Amino acid sequence: MFLPRPDRAQSADERRTLLRAHPFGLLIAAGRDRAVPVVSPSPFVLEADDTVLLHLATPNPIWQAIAENPQVMLAVTADAAYVPGAWKAIGDEDPAQGVPTEYYASVHLTGQIALLDDPADKLALLRRMTAEFEPDGGLADPEVHRSKLPAIRGARLTPTEVAAKFKYGGNVDAEHRRAVAERLAARATPGDAAARTALLRRLDNEQPAGR
Numbered sequence: 001m002f003l004p005r006p007d008r009a010q011s012a013d014e015r016r017t018l019l020r021a022h023p024f025g026l027l028i029a030a031g032r033d034r035a036v037p038v039v040s041p042s043p044f045v046l047e048a049d050d051t052v053l054l055h056l057a058t059p060n061p062i063w064q065a066i067a068e069n070p071q072v073m074l075a076v077t078a079d080a081a082y083v084p085g086a087w088k089a090i091g092d093e094d095p096a097q098g099v100p101t102e103y104y105a106s107v108h109l110t111g112q113i114a115l116l117d118d119p120a121d122k123l124a125l126l127r128r129m130t131a132e133f134e135p136d137g138g139l140a141d142p143e144v145h146r147s148k149l150p151a152i153r154g155a156r157l158t159p160t161e162v163a164a165k166f167k168y169g170g171n172v173d174a175e176h177r178r179a180v181a182e183r184l185a186a187r188a189t190p191g192d193a194a195a196r197t198a199l200l201r202r203l204d205n206e207q208p209a210g211r
Helices: 012-021 062-068 119-133 142-151 174-187 192-206
Strands: 024-029 038-043 052-057 071-083 101-116 152-167
Touching: 012 071, 012 101, 012 152, 024 062, 038 052, 038 062, 052 119, 062 101, 071 174, 071 192, 101 119, 101 192, 119 142, 119 152, 142 152, 174 192
Parallel strands: none
Antiparallel strands: 024 038, 024 071, 052 152, 071 101, 101 152
């Protein structure tokens, strides 16, 4: 992933917040000697130590690729919004000469994935994911589904490399970015509010202390 300095995460908390807010990504396994990698959409839980827990159906072809090579990537992209070229012009600048772009955030976790095939490990994983996604409770303990456990395989991804990109106009000055933020608020199409929030948060974090 191309990662110019203005788009780098301002802190580890910034990319962890994104992953917790968007716990669904693409698990990518290159395998060995394959023309293309195997890609599987998957929900996941991010743990405090940055490990990731997930499970997929046992017949999923990604498991064979993982058996060939346990080095994988989990990619999560969110809070995206198209920015028309004219929006990049302010004051006397010619809107026709504005350069369109896409605002978005993307986090890539790369590392070794370990299988959790023991029934006790699967149950623990299911309890952890249920607690994360349904914190209000109400579901029976996964033990009641023990007979269905062979239908899934669990896994833990331990990242050794993290790339986080937050592309929200950091290559231009604050005045131009605030103009884009106003236009995102006015357009209000899907994704605009989240992109605007990310833009303004990063812009505010750049301001000198005490301002």
